[in-house]
Amino acid sequence: xxxxxxxxxxxxxxxxxxxxxxxxxxxxxxxxxxxxxxxxxxxxxxxxxxxxxxxxxxxxxxxxxxxxxxxxxxxxxxxxxxxxxxxxxxxxxxxxxxxxxxxxxxxxxxxxxxxxxxxxxxxxxxxxxxxxxxxxxxxxxxxxxxxxxxxxxxxxxxxxxxxxxxxxxxxxxxxxxxxxxxxxxxxxxxxxxxxxxxxxxxxxxxxxxxxxxxxxxxxxxxxxxxxxxxxxxxxxxxxxxxxxxxxxxxxxxxxxxxxxxxxxxxxxxxxxxxxxxxxxxxxxxxxxxxxxxxxxxxxxxxxxxxxxxxx
Amino acid sequence: xxxxxxxxxxxxxxxxxxxxxxxxxxxxxxxxxxxxxxxxxxxxxxxxxxxxxxxxxxxxxxxxxxxxxxxxxxxxxxxxxxxxxxxxxxxxxxxxxxxxxxxxxxxxxxxxxxxxxxxxxxxxxxxxxxxxxxxxxxxxxxxxxxxxxxxxxxxxxxxxxxxxxxxxxxxxxxxxxxxxxxxxxxxxxxxxxxxxxxxxxxxxxxxxxxxxxxxxxxxxxxxxxxxxxxxxxxxxxxxxxxxxxxxxxxxxxxxxxxxxxxxxxxxxxxxxxxxxxxxxxxxxxxxxxxxxxxxxxxxxxxxxxxxxxxxxxxxxxxxxxxxxxxxxxxxxxxxxxxxxxxxxxxxxxxxxxxxxx
Numbered sequence: 001x002x003x004x005x006x007x008x009x010x011x012x013x014x015x016x017x018x019x020x021x022x023x024x025x026x027x028x029x030x031x032x033x034x035x036x037x038x039x040x041x042x043x044x045x046x047x048x049x050x051x052x053x054x055x056x057x058x059x060x061x062x063x064x065x066x067x068x069x070x071x072x073x074x075x076x077x078x079x080x081x082x083x084x085x086x087x088x089x090x091x092x093x094x095x096x097x098x099x100x101x102x103x104x105x106x107x108x109x110x111x112x113x114x115x116x117x118x119x120x121x122x123x124x125x126x127x128x129x130x131x132x133x134x135x136x137x138x139x140x141x142x143x144x145x146x147x148x149x150x151x152x153x154x155x156x157x158x159x160x161x162x163x164x165x166x167x168x169x170x171x172x173x174x175x176x177x178x179x180x181x182x183x184x185x186x187x188x189x190x191x192x193x194x195x196x197x198x199x200x201x202x203x204x205x206x207x208x209x210x211x212x213x214x215x216x217x218x219x220x221x222x223x224x225x226x227x228x229x230x231x232x233x234x235x236x237x238x239x240x241x242x243x244x245x246x247x248x249x250x251x252x253x254x255x256x257x258x259x260x261x262x263x264x265x266x267x268x269x270x271x272x273x274x275x276x277x278x279x280x281x282x283x284x285x286x287x288x289x290x291x292x293x294x295x296x297x298x299x300x301x302x303x304x305x306x307x308x309x310x311x
Numbered sequence: 312x313x314x315x316x317x318x319x320x321x322x323x324x325x326x327x328x329x330x331x332x333x334x335x336x337x338x339x340x341x342x343x344x345x346x347x348x349x350x351x352x353x354x355x356x357x358x359x360x361x362x363x364x365x366x367x368x369x370x371x372x373x374x375x376x377x378x379x380x381x382x383x384x385x386x387x388x389x390x391x392x393x394x395x396x397x398x399x400x401x402x403x404x405x406x407x408x409x410x411x412x413x414x415x416x417x418x419x420x421x422x423x424x425x426x427x428x429x430x431x432x433x434x435x436x437x438x439x440x441x442x443x444x445x446x447x448x449x450x451x452x453x454x455x456x457x458x459x460x461x462x463x464x465x466x467x468x469x470x471x472x473x474x475x476x477x478x479x480x481x482x483x484x485x486x487x488x489x490x491x492x493x494x495x496x497x498x499x500x501x502x503x504x505x506x507x508x509x510x511x512x513x514x515x516x517x518x519x520x521x522x523x524x525x526x527x528x529x530x531x532x533x534x535x536x537x538x539x540x541x542x543x544x545x546x547x548x549x550x551x552x553x554x555x556x557x558x559x560x561x562x563x564x565x566x567x568x569x570x571x572x573x574x575x576x577x578x579x580x581x582x583x584x585x586x587x588x589x590x591x592x593x594x595x596x597x598x599x600x601x602x603x604x605x606x607x608x609x610x611x612x613x614x615x616x617x618x619x620x621x622x623x624x625x626x627x628x629x630x631x632x633x634x635x636x637x638x639x640x641x642x643x644x645x646x647x648x649x650x651x652x653x654x655x656x657x658x659x660x661x662x663x664x665x666x667x668x
Contacts, residue, residue, distance in 0.1 A: 037316050200453075201452075204459035207459050208494065209495070211462070215467055224471065
């Protein structure tokens with residue numbers, strides 16, 4: 001696990017590093033998945049949204065302590081400490097975080113802070129960390145983590161183990177997401193939720209959803225991705241129900257959306273559209289209006305892998 | 312899925328995929344029943360029903376028995392298969408026994424497979440064995456749940472699947488694959504393939520020439536409500552179809568796979584814009600002396616016959632000759648509903664028949 005002999009870095013004690021990490025909109029799919037040996041792991045495919053982000057700056061100091069601003073971001077400071085240990089570096093530093101990500105709704109504000117902090121510490125030490133190492137460190141810092149260390153690259157991530165169950169070998173296809181908050185937008189404390197208990201049929205179905213995501217990434221097919229998300233959302237309804245889900249599914253159907261996506265341990269939900277679909281702006285705007293009218297809050301448009309496309 | 316782990320039986324249960332037409336993909340299994348057998352044993356091992364050295368029992372003489380026999384040998388379980396003397400040939404029995412299975416072949420004076428007698432003997436064994444485990448391929452949900460793997464394979468290679476074609480015996484493969492595909496493709500049209508004189512879809516019981524297809528009892532794993540259309544294929548068209556599979560594609564399968572391929576080719580031609588998947592459950596080796604033997608074929612009355620190019624549409628469910636291929640619109644109804652509507656429509660047609668005299 002150690003990052004090797006870094007004696008030469010002692011001379012770089014004064015360096016400052018910055019790192020950033022994007023938010024997400026919950027998961028495309030989340031459940032229990034088999035590894036190569038047939039063992040089951042809890043896992044998820046994150047839906048990243050690059051429009052919201054956390055930025056971290058780490059300035060090394062001679063003292064042992066890691067001091068964090070704002071001071072309640074203790075997971076981020078733990079992540080900075082773990083990264084220093086991982087890289088075999090003594091001393092501490094001042095970690096400053098600035099984030100545009102709302103807390104407690106499933107946007108992954110905490111993981112984004114943690115990942116940005118890990119990247120900032122690594123940058124201060126002039127080290128480039130692999131996404132898999134960042135993912136493992138993030139899980140070590142906050143017990144359960146999403147796959148944001150992999151940015152917009154699609155992986156099936158074991159969120160409690162910090163390992164990749166399957167690397168889908170590409171990015172998610174370009175998407176437009178009409179996001180909103182369900183259940184009155186009441187924040188959810190992720191770690192207080194008991195892990196969902198899935199039955200055999202659900203566990204088998206997760207394999208099917210995983211296959212669908214693999215195909216969707218391989219062929220850059222937003223429709224298949226949407227179907228996987230909708231099916232996972234439907235399973236999630238049996239464990240952490242979102243009020244008005246049927247109504248949302250109906251709005252999605254009428255708007256010609258690829259599917260409905262939910263944060264499996266948060267209040268976020270969203271309609272997934274193909275970024276290159278015809279009449280996209282009109283259809284998405286209409287869907288957003290209907291969602292607002294149905295009483296859902298904070299209806300917002302997010303882009304995934306849009307490469308400069310603007311709403 | 313690409314995997315780096317070594318697992319012989321997982322590989323052996325995985326079908327090879329063949330493109331039979333631009334819009335038709337076939338899953339050609341060497342031994343399909345390994346998929347449910349392995350899943351059922353894995354599940355029983357993890358929930359403690361199956362312990363080291365347990366005694367497994369099942370009433371089968373078919374490929375499920377072979378699959379369980381291979382797994383039992385590799386995992387060191389005892390296995391007893393209860394079958395009927397009319398259902399098993401000496402060679403297959405010898406093969407099972409060589410793997411280590413005990414095969415009990417009961418007398419079958421009525422020639423119907425003596426299922427009640429087989430179940431009675433099975434219960435007798437279970438009663439004596441505290442560590443007995445009955446795999447129950449007819450009724451165990453493990454049978455259909457196992458086929459999520461097949462749905463995954465179709466999705467990874469085809470993407471969207473519009474039509475699924477498959478044989479029905481226990482219902483596990485077709486109903487399992489269909490129900491998993493439907494969770495993501497609700498529009499999926501399911502074509503079930505059965506044979507004349509099988510009771511599964513409302514025909515009267517009778518002697519069946521095609522083994523491994525259809526049934527004379529109704530397993531719980533047959534879920535009629537999943538089926539859009541039912542096809543009954545006779546032995547002759549199935550034989551001709553499986554010959555064609557070898558000649559045109561170099562794929563050596565058993566006659567039940569021939570029946571499935573026949574229906575699937577017709578579906579793919581009739582619906583050229585649909586992506587069609589077909590399940591082919593067995594290889595040809597067991598049929599080398601019969602279906603692939605011209606001398607044996609020449610002894611069949613009426614052989615050779617012409618391969619029917621399309622099925623005959625039925626509005627009243629009825630058996631047909633072994634040279635025939637028929638279809639009926641099932642429309643996702645329960646067996647009871649279909650039988651009721653059949654009984655209702657049978658009355659006017661009978662009156663009509665009398666008036667015509």
